[in-house]
Each structure stands twice: as structure tokens, then as C-alpha cells.
Amino acid sequence: MTEVNEMKLKEDTELRIGVEEGEAIVELIEGRAEIFGSELEKHKRYTFQKGSRVAIFTYEGATIEVVGSGANSYTSDQTPMVIYLNTHAALEQIRKVAESDPSHRGPRIMLVGPTDVGKSTVCRILCNYSVRMGRSPILVDLDVGQGDISVPGTMGAIFINKMADIMEGFDCSRPLVYNFGATSPSENLPLYDLLVKELAEVINQRCAVNRDSNIGGVIINTCGWVHGDGYQCLVNAAEAFEVESVVVIDHERLYNDLKRDLPSFVKILHQPKSGGTETRSKEMRATSRSERIHKYFYGTPWSRLNPYTFEVNFSDILIAKIGAERLPESCLPFGTKVDDHNTKVVSVRPSSSLVHTVLAISPCAAVSQNVIKDTVLGFVVVNEVNEETQTLTLLSAQQELPSKVLVLTSIKFVDDRNH
Ligand SMILES: Nc1ncnc2c1ncn2[C@@H]1O[C@H](COP(=O)(O)OP(=O)(O)OP(=O)(O)O)[C@@H](O)[C@H]1O
Ligand SMILES: [Mg+2]
Incomplete structure (x- = not known):
């Protein structure tokens, strides 16, 4: 009943x-x-x-x-809502200064903390409150595992000028998306740092030419991996985006470490998590990633999308992979850093191992280093591979491929709901 x-x-x-x-x-x-x-x-x-x-x-x-x-x-x-409201009020102060003096810029705030403490939720609250004040903030999502902007394995940004829809979230129809290709920065740390720097650079350019974005400022969501290399990724991101404040949710040690390691002009705030946040198991996270990919292709019950499936010949596409096999140091050309192999773009032949793999569509005309830094046009999933006929069956949001260069990811999606 x-x-x-x-x-x-x-x-x-x-x-x-x-x-x-x-x-x-x-x-x-x-x-x-x-x-x-x-x-x-x-x-x-x-x-x-x-x-x-x-x-x-x-x-x-x-x-x-x-x-x-x-x-x-x-x-x-x-509930910590009043604390979050105060954070918003502090961001508004910075916006007011930027509004009256064009040599200043709006706030740049990064939310950090372990998994399931409400980082994404607080970013959403802060963005919504700024929009309600008539601001146009930029939401940057560096969480390649549970990000809100595009499919898992990506980082990106959206330019916000209306409140998040209660059921659908923010309008992500025109996002800026970089393909990282895996759900944890640990899979390729040099690539992760490189993409963070690239995204920060593009955001700076946007702020330089768009006064509303500059005043609205940048609200940055991050991964819940806060130890070891994960911690270093956070420090690098704070530096790349030149944030002036970092909110640490719930984790005292992280707060103390950042206080020690970030420059003294960065305000570091320690805030509680909401008792309402739930802790998700590994399985729940995997399910939510899969649902995110499903949503990309099929939409939601309130706004359904009808994706396409079609065949392409092996000869009509080029598959790029970011990261080459590591060569022994003695084989490297003089001056090449050992790490460079992680960010080297190479071609791979289509094969049956691609089945269920998510591929990013690159705007590049050929497999080159540009594949890394160019924002992607979208994603496809390989539903089937037929080695005999040398064809792939793709699940695609677009009726045909807008480009022939497809970039490999380690993300899998089983499209069992298309029949
Ligand atoms: N006050 C609240 N009451 C009830 N549920 C909440 C509240 N705040 C957040 N949640 C829910 O708790 C879950 C975790 O929140 P959120 O996704 O913001 O955490 P996170 O730190 O970003 O997690 P992740 O590490 O996975 O990125 C979400 O399902 C969110 O909707
Ligand atoms: Mg999150």
C-alpha cells in the first residue's frame, strides 16, 4: 500500500x-x-x-x-547547512571585490575529504547558492571516479548559470570534458596532473575573457583518495588552480597536512560532514559508475535519450591509447624523462579485447599527442567486435561518429538494456 x-x-x-x-x-x-x-x-x-x-x-x-x-x-x-551558508557568504565577499575591481578575480575554492563525506553535495550547494545570487560560477570536477559532469574516467568543468534541477542535477549539456580513461588517478599519475594543469589553464583563459565567470569563481570537487599519491594530487590541483581556500570535510589529519604543505595565503577550513551522508560500498560505487554511463546514453526516466548502435569497419577508425610500454632507461633518447611513456599517445589495432570498452571520441584528425589535451566530443561503447568481418558495433549518442579517432579507456560498460 x-x-x-x-x-x-x-x-x-x-x-x-x-x-x-x-x-x-x-x-x-x-x-x-x-x-x-x-x-x-x-x-x-x-x-x-x-x-x-x-x-x-x-x-x-x-x-x-x-x-x-x-x-x-x-x-x-x-546539520552543517549554516556552516556551508557561511562559506557561501565568504565567497560572495570575494565576488564583490572582483566586481568592483577588475584586477581581482572571484573565489577559487576546492573541496577535499575522504570518500562519502559530501564533497560533491557541498559543491552543488555552493554553486546553487551563487546562482541564486545571480552569479555564474564554474564547477570543476576532478573526481575521475564519481564525478558529476560526464562519464567516469573523465574530469571537466561546466559553466553554471541556473540552479541544479532537483532531479537531474546541473545542466551538463555543454561540458568541457577531458578523458583520463580510468576511475582512479593512481592508474596514471603523470597524466592526471597534466590534465589538471591543462584544465586549470583553460579555466584561466575563460576567466580572462568572461567577466561573469571571473567574478563567479571556480568551485572544485576532488577525489576521495587523500593518502600518499592521492594527497599529492590534491596539493598539485590546489596549486594549478591557484585556489585561495580549501574546505576539508571531516578529516583532521588531511586538514593539518594541507596547512603544512599549502602556501600560507591559502585559507584552509575544517568543516564537519553531514550526518546524512551515506557510506557506499565498493559495489555500490561500481553500480553508480555504471548507472552514470547508462544515463549518458539512455538519459533518465524524465528525459529519455535514444542512443544509436551501428557498425564501423576497423579501417574507418583509428584507436589511440594514452600511455606506452615503459622502455628501459638506456633505450630512452637523451633528455627524455622516464615518466614520459605514461603520457605518450600510441596507436592500437582494434581487437576483440575492446568489447564492452568505453572509448572517448577525440576531435583530432590523427593519432598524435594532441589527443591528450583536446577536450573530447563524446563517448561510445564497443558492444561487439567481429574479427572476421573486421567490424565493431558501437553504442553511440550520435547517429554517426563525428571523428574517426577513438581513445581507449579502461572503463567497461555492458549495454544489456538496449534490447
Ligand atoms: N544531508 C544529507 N542527507 C542525506 N543524504 C545526503 C546528505 N548529504 C549528502 N547526502 C547523500 O550522501 C551521499 C554521499 O554524498 P556525496 O556524493 O556528496 O559525497 P562525496 O564525498 O562527494 O562522495 P565521493 O567520495 O563518492 O565523491 C550522496 O548520495 C548524497 O546524496
Ligand atoms: Mg563526490
Whole structure:
């Protein structure tokens, strides 16, 4: 039987909902409330699918109706929302200075912390609050595992000028996407650092020519890998984007390490995580990556997409791979760094090992080093490989390939929902 619950929320409290079965439909009956910074419209019904976790927060008090028997919900008055609001207020101060003096730029803030502490959520809240002030921030997502901008294995940026849709998130229809090709920076650290630098450079160029972006500033989401090389990636990213503040969620040691290692002009803030964030298992993360790829091709129940499948001949495409076999140092040309093989682009022959592999579509006309730094045009998945006929069957968002150079990734996707 469908369960209908009406809940009255007091000011500064939130209703946390985890959808365990079926779906949950949420409606704002009275007052004002928001989900991760996006305001709810009164009497509009919002549907959340199984697996969703959201918090409906109210500063002033609200009455909410929740429909759905599989929704596990509870109210909490222990939320860090006011702290996040203060962070937003500090960003606004920097924007005001940038607005009155063009020699200044808007805020650059990076969110760091271990997995499942709410980094992506806080980025969303901060972006939403800035849009609600009429700003146009840039959201940069460096999380190649659980990023929000494109498929797993990528890093990128979006230029935001409207609030995230409550169910769909931010409009990612025109993202800036770099293909890293794996779900952890550890797979190729030199490539990861190189792409971070490249993206930072492109963002700087955008800020130099677009005053609204410059004032709106840059909000950077990062990976939850905070130890060893992962920590170094965070330090490198802070440097590349010249951030002036870093928010460390939940992890005291990380906070102390960054205080020691980042320049003294960088403000490092230690903030609590919300008790509402859930810890996801390895399997849940893998499922959510797969769902992200599914969404890229098939859309969501509210805005479905119809992808194409077609065959291409081996001879009509070029497959590029980033990272060559490591040569012994004695074989390297004079002056070549040992690490260079990690960022060397090489050609590979199509073969049956490509089945279920995600390939990035590069705008390059040939397999060259440009494959790394050029933002990608999209992604395809190899559904089938036929060595006899020398053809590949591709799942594609576009009716035909916009370019013949496809870049290998280590990401797999089994397209079992296309029939
Ligand atoms: N206040 C809250 N109440 C309920 N759920 C929440 C709350 N804040 C965040 N969540 C949920 O908790 C989960 C983890 O949050 P989020 O994805 O922001 O964490 P993260 O640190 O970015 O994780 P990752 O390391 O995977 O990138 C998400 O499903 C999110 O919707
Ligand atoms: Mg995240």
C-alpha cells in the first residue's frame, strides 16, 4: 500500500530520505525548502528513484509530503547547512571585490575529504547558492571516479548559470570534458596532473575573457583518495588552480597536512560532514559508475535519450591509447624523462579485447599527442567486435561518429538494456 506522510519541519532542520524500494514522491505543501541548494516549488511533485538519498532542508520551516512505502526518512536538526551558508557568504565577499575591481578575480575554492563525506553535495550547494545570487560560477570536477559532469574516467568543468534541477542535477549539456580513461588517478599519475594543469589553464583563459565567470569563481570537487599519491594530487590541483581556500570535510589529519604543505595565503577550513551522508560500498560505487554511463546514453526516466548502435569497419577508425610500454632507461633518447611513456599517445589495432570498452571520441584528425589535451566530443561503447568481418558495433549518442579517432579507456560498460 502506498504510504503518505506529511511532515512539519522546524527552522534549520532537514528531512533525510533514502529510497530503498520503488520511488519516493516529494511535495512542498507549505513554507520554503531546498534540496542541496535548489529551491522546491510549492505543490510540484519531485520523484526520486530507488537508491537516491536526499535532504530537504528548510531555513524557515516547511511542511513536506512524502509518498512511497520504500522511503526511509527521518528529521534532523544537526546539520552543517549554516556552516556551508557561511562559506557561501565568504565567497560572495570575494565576488564583490572582483566586481568592483577588475584586477581581482572571484573565489577559487576546492573541496577535499575522504570518500562519502559530501564533497560533491557541498559543491552543488555552493554553486546553487551563487546562482541564486545571480552569479555564474564554474564547477570543476576532478573526481575521475564519481564525478558529476560526464562519464567516469573523465574530469571537466561546466559553466553554471541556473540552479541544479532537483532531479537531474546541473545542466551538463555543454561540458568541457577531458578523458583520463580510468576511475582512479593512481592508474596514471603523470597524466592526471597534466590534465589538471591543462584544465586549470583553460579555466584561466575563460576567466580572462568572461567577466561573469571571473567574478563567479571556480568551485572544485576532488577525489576521495587523500593518502600518499592521492594527497599529492590534491596539493598539485590546489596549486594549478591557484585556489585561495580549501574546505576539508571531516578529516583532521588531511586538514593539518594541507596547512603544512599549502602556501600560507591559502585559507584552509575544517568543516564537519553531514550526518546524512551515506557510506557506499565498493559495489555500490561500481553500480553508480555504471548507472552514470547508462544515463549518458539512455538519459533518465524524465528525459529519455535514444542512443544509436551501428557498425564501423576497423579501417574507418583509428584507436589511440594514452600511455606506452615503459622502455628501459638506456633505450630512452637523451633528455627524455622516464615518466614520459605514461603520457605518450600510441596507436592500437582494434581487437576483440575492446568489447564492452568505453572509448572517448577525440576531435583530432590523427593519432598524435594532441589527443591528450583536446577536450573530447563524446563517448561510445564497443558492444561487439567481429574479427572476421573486421567490424565493431558501437553504442553511440550520435547517429554517426563525428571523428574517426577513438581513445581507449579502461572503463567497461555492458549495454544489456538496449534490447
Ligand atoms: N544531508 C544529507 N542527507 C542525506 N543524504 C545526503 C546528505 N548529504 C549528502 N547526502 C547523500 O550522501 C551521499 C554521499 O554524498 P556525496 O556524493 O556528496 O559525497 P562525496 O564525498 O562527494 O562522495 P565521493 O567520495 O563518492 O565523491 C550522496 O548520495 C548524497 O546524496
Ligand atoms: Mg563526490
